[in-house]
Amino acid sequence: MHFSKAFTALVTTLIATAVHASPTDPGTSVAKRTPGSIYVCNELNWMGWGSTPCTVVSAANTCLTLGSSWAYEIGSIGPDAGATCYGYSNTDCTGTDWSFTYPGDATGGWATSSPWENKRRWHVLKWAKLQAMLMMKNRAGTYYYPGGGTGACGSTLQNSDMIVALSFADYASGANCGRDIIVCYGGNSVRVTVEDACAGCVGDSIDLSSGAMSLLDPNYLIDGRIQVTWSWA
Numbered sequence: 001m002h003f004s005k006a007f008t009a010l011v012t013t014l015i016a017t018a019v020h021a022s023p024t025d026p027g028t029s030v031a032k033r034t035p036g037s038i039y040v041c042n043e044l045n046w047m048g049w050g051s052t053p054c055t056v057v058s059a060a061n062t063c064l065t066l067g068s069s070w071a072y073e074i075g076s077i078g079p080d081a082g083a084t085c086y087g088y089s090n091t092d093c094t095g096t097d098w099s100f101t102y103p104g105d106a107t108g109g110w111a112t113s114s115p116w117e118n119k120r121r122w123h124v125l126k127w128a129k130l131q132a133m134l135m136m137k138n139r140a141g142t143y144y145y146p147g148g149g150t151g152a153c154g155s156t157l158q159n160s161d162m163i164v165a166l167s168f169a170d171y172a173s174g175a176n177c178g179r180d181i182i183v184c185y186g187g188n189s190v191r192v193t194v195e196d197a198c199a200g201c202v203g204d205s206i207d208l209s210s211g212a213m214s215l216l217d218p219n220y221l222i223d224g225r226i227q228v229t230w231s232w233a
Contacts (some may be wrong), residue, residue: 038079140226140228141225145210164183167205168197176194177195179232183229184230
């Protein structure tokens with residue numbers, strides 16, 4: 001039984017002989033992966049079938065389409081350690097999106113409220129017609145000192161609070177106040193709550209409290225602006 005041709009992509013490394021592999025054990029059948037890669041199989045539980053059972057896509061900060069052989073055929077997907085990749089419902093990486101944080105999702109999304117594989121049964125299984133893209137999105141991450149001030153969401157914020165300020169676009173006029181995001185950098189991750197808006201943040205860039213940034217990057221005072229990945233929790 002095969003799963004969603006949910007995401008379509010340019011294949012950079014083809015696993016020709018592998019039929020079973022896990023991103024937590026890439027040596028079993030997957031070629032050595034490099035930072036920025038996304039691991040994909042056409043069955044659940046990192047299993048594969050046919051001539052192209054699994055593949056590794058290089059998608060560091062790019063928007064890529066998969067080849068036609070992957071259309072509606074993805075059952076397992078996950079990025080490298082410390083990273084998050086995304087599947088989109090539109091071919092320009094917009095619209096409905098699904099985020100996959102390492103080690104990924106080998107269930108086809110059944111455990112979530114918005115499965116990304118099949119939407120209805122027909123014959124054995126009829127899969128959703130998603131023309132989706134994969135993307136490993138790197139965002140700028142900065143920090144600030146709230147210092148007891150009032151955030152855009154209305155709460156008093158301290159430097160040690162696990163909070164984040166989003167760009168005006170992601171802040172969405174306060175609609176995302178109180179939501180949590182997971183931020184990853186250099187093998188570390190923090191869970192922070194949206195409590196503020198960042199006037200200087202462009203696109204998906206974020207501004208963390210100094211307390212949150214210190215946990216994410218112990219050298220933050222030296223590093224300053226860093227490239228992070230984040231996704232909604």
